[in-house]
Amino acid sequence: MSEQTEHTHHIVSPKIYVVILLCLLAGTAATVWASFLELGIWNPIVALAIATGKAMLVVLFFMGVKYSSKLTKLTAISGIFVFMALIGMTLADYMTRAWGRW
């Protein structure tokens, strides 16, 4: 085979799925609760942090990236990287517009 398929077909046991489910539900509760607090600038940061945490759980366990090949991990990371490039560099323009005079 061209590339040794290290994708040994790892079957994730349901116990892990249940634990992840509970973590996700806890995360949802936490983020809803956090949004009722007055945290000023920290509100969006906390909300996004919890959302990213939940997303990581889903990606690593439900989608099984944790057990899959380096290639799948690289694909996921490159996708996020270009997504960040789009948002980051566009916002860089909008944030620095006020610095110079127009």
Add this chain to the structure above:
Amino acid sequence: MSATILSLPDQSTARIPKTNFITKENGLLSWLLTSDHKRIAILYLISITFFFFIGGALAGLIRLELLTPQSDLMATDTYNKVFTMHGVIMIFLFLVPSVPATLGNFFIPMMIGAKDLALPKINLLSWYLYVVGGILVVYTMVSGGVDTGWTFTTPLSTHYVNTNVMSTGMAVFIAGFSSIFTGLNFIVTLHKMRCPGMTWFRLPLFCWAHYAASILMVLGTPVLAIAIVLLALERTVGIGVFDPTKGGDPLLFQHLFWFYSHPAVYIMILPGMGVISETVSTFSRKRVFGYTAVAFSSVAIAVFGFFVWAHHMFIMGISNYAVLVFSLLTMLVAVPSAIKIFNWTFTLYKGSITFETPMLYSFGFMGLFTIGGMTGVFLGASGTDIHLTETYFIVAHFHFVMVGGMLMAFLAGIHFWWPKMTGRMYPEKLSQLAAVVTFIGFNLTFFPQFILGTLGMPRRYAAYPPEFQVLNVFSTAGATILGVGYLLPVLYLTWSLKYGEIAGDNPWQATGLEWQTQSPPLTENFVVTPIMDHEAYDYEWLEKQQAKEVASVG
């Protein structure tokens, strides 16, 4: 002329092999429902040539109009519709799909020793999406055209024109998905379908270039899709996302549009570079100089290609500090192209060079792409961009890179692999003449436009001040020669289908796996899956192979 490496079988006895991918099944349905990557490549080749000549005719109309300072050949809004259609057809229906969908589809599986692409049905779906997009573009042309330019600048395209922006947008949206599926197919195939022994650094550079272009296709095109969906929503429902009176920002559309459209120019040029690596290596009988450098510079272009898009917007009022960032990154992305040009040049060193048509087109590519690349740096440096942007300097720059670069490479690839695709040779002398005519016509057409650009003649003008007329007359004269140069190949290539000499398996004695099987190839490409036991461009291995064959036959 000098000696040639062409070695054809004895014409009296040579025959086209009885069973090959063309004769395996016949009937229209066997072509329209095929999942054979080679047949899909032929379908693409026919549809792409059709759209290329519509775009070419529109280019001719533009050049005729610009023969005189006044706009007298056609009304100004007709001229606007003609150059918009020229842009949309040439970019979305010719430049983006041409080399990947025809030569890439046909040869990537053969080069890596696979029976077919990883997802054949998706490949066919990609062609059908292309055809649906094409039909929508033809419908747009027939039912009144669109006059927003291929860049669909908002708020012009959303509030100030009443032409078919919606149908063009849908056409580009659907053709975009065709490009996504082609790119996705190539990445999966190159990762998962390589034959035993075919490591990444034994892959032909053609495959590396397509791998890089496919990354851009897969990650860039969806952003264009969302930009068009938002444009359509803004135009129909008036949601205000790009409309300043409702608080939206028209520059947001520019950001989303150019986030795809700059990687799109690398999607167009990288496959062309892949073809040039193959032709330069074969016709100088040498391994490409600095194989890893060329391979990694393709991937470097793909990675850096995502961070430079705002150099199209330097004068549009984005923040001065963002201009610094994007101008610096544009300079970085220009370096890999320079590396590739010098590597091809040094491949010729100590080679054994012959000057068949593919090599003439490759020389044309190297010269014109160098000029095109350098003038890109003029526009990347933010200072000179103020004066040169949105003038004919830009038109000259991207025509040098796209027509001088990509189209020359496409013609080089078509001539190089024609014997493998059809089993027939094209007429050598006539095609060398066509290559030289194209080169001369090209330079006469687009070099004056650089001077017009520095003079400040704006893009997309139907009428211009009289002192620009002389250069425009040269440009139109060049365009007629270019037109002839592009018509010739269609004639003699179709002629060669019936009357061309029988090419045999390896007319150019090239080292790629695709040359080690019959031409035209079998449907499953190889009788037994090849084992790759030699480096990418191993001419010694080829000589041993031919010596073995002579010994076994003798």
Add this chain to the structure above:
Amino acid sequence: MSDSPAIAHGALAEAGDSHEEHPAYQRHHFNSVEQQADTTNFAMWLFLLTEVMFFGGLFTAYHIYRNWYYPAFVAGSHQLDVFWGTLNTVTLIASSFTMAMGVWCAETRRKNGLVVSLVLTFLLGTVFLGIKSIEYHEKWEKHHVPGFHYSLQSFINPASDPAAAAYGDKPLALDMARHTELYFFLYFAMTGMHALHMIIGIGILGFMIFRARAGAYTSGHVTFVENFGLYWHFVDIIWIYLFALLYLISRHQ
């Protein structure tokens, strides 16, 4: 938008011309079943990348307009019901869980377990869409659908609207109130695109339940279920971000 995972269909078993012995569902151009499974899995991941970039454009627009018109976004998000939003998130997480269980059942060849979890995922998905349609209907009633004679009533004087009054919103100036239309455009664009992906997913789920009952996926060939699982989890992740960004901008008094 024909973006249903046609890829998954591509991997469906067709009797390839098997000159050497291999299972019926292996397509002719693959050398082994692992290669085929690996390939379609990788193809699915690449397809999900295109979806990430597709939603990326919307997220960029969201970030810019949220910074520019923050008060309008706060007032707009008060119009959304946190209860429905949380319930939807819980529903979708649960459906992700049942989908994961479904993949586990397919891998361990438990036919009934597979059918039950797929049906549960199907039901949870429809519940999600039901809740969504309730919310959309409520927006339609209040004329908060951008472009269709959008009314600023509940932003100019929030007292008249119980949802806004609950948070004691101060009345917005007219021009800021107008920008709430941008908020609702982003709301409908993002959740609408997400709902479209849900509808496609539920359609394929129905097809899969029908095939699973015929025992198609519990005889070793699980790639179709696995790939659909990836797609479903991806749609769940998108909703996790949408919930955080659209519903929870600032819920404190």
Add this chain to the structure above:
Amino acid sequence: MNEISPVLWQFLVKWMTNFALFPPEASKIAPQMDALYFFMVLVSLIGLTIVILLVVSFSILYSKERHPHAVQIEGSTLLEATWTIIPLGLFLIMFVWGALIYFRVYTPPANAMNIYVVGKQWMWKAEHPGGQHEINSLHVPTGQPVQLTLISQDVFHSFSIPAFRVKREAIPGRYTTVWFEATTPGTYHLFCTQYCGTNHSAMIGDVVVLTPDDFKKWLAGSTSGNSLAQDGERLFASLSCTACHNTRPDARGPSLANVYGSKLTLSTGESITADDAYLRESILSPSQHITQGYAPIMPTYQGQISEEGVIALVEYIKHLDSDYRIQQTTTTTDLLPESEGTVAGQQPKPQGKVNP
């Protein structure tokens, strides 16, 4: 062909005499930009000749007859390094030089004379502060930095003067600026270079550069009677801005005297300098620009005032502090008959008395 037909002859004469190869250099920035341009042309020519020389010489030296057996060469990291670092070095030089020119062109000096330019589908309208209004033409003096504040009323346009080497996009919804200092008197082309619809190619005009005293004569000769500030003052009154922005201590709106250029703290706590863009934004979407301590009750005028009207208002507010304006406002208010200034039952407060 014994003699050339008159028709063809007329073309040949016109072509040979009316044949341009390089734009004139008519502004201070032009020679600097041309220096960078010719540096780049030089580098490109050198690069091109190197590539062509190498390709041609290798093709001759190593053609098949002269060199039938190719020598396989793997590559050389030294050569790879040279043609990575040298192009990178050259490109970085161009980057820095270009960025310097870019910042010079798009950062107007303080003493620049401001002219407003409004792009509208298919014409340019230049508005001089002194009240001169020009369509598709722009008169500027030599030796004096001139800043253009551009805005578009509908779609993207781009104000381009090739002879000055300056170009700036006119965007709907936001001011963009560019400045230049003309050096040689004459008439130069003005183009719209961003595609803006059917008559995009007719949206052209002339930039007439005059010596300072010719420019004064022209100013005097073509004034429309009212300066922009006076137009702004009349609009300020007719839109009943004086109802809140007056000089009385209990005024509901902040006093606008000396507001231009001052540092303001907004109700959101951030502090910002009040420049043209800020004044325009606070007229059209006031709720984000409420000065601290005032209620957000100002209505939005989005869609009620044309771009020229906003320019006139901004001009008026900018000149509310200079003595010339106070004297100018008082005389204009006296000239205004009492009735004309009233709006629906509201008595206009005389705006003349601005707090000292």
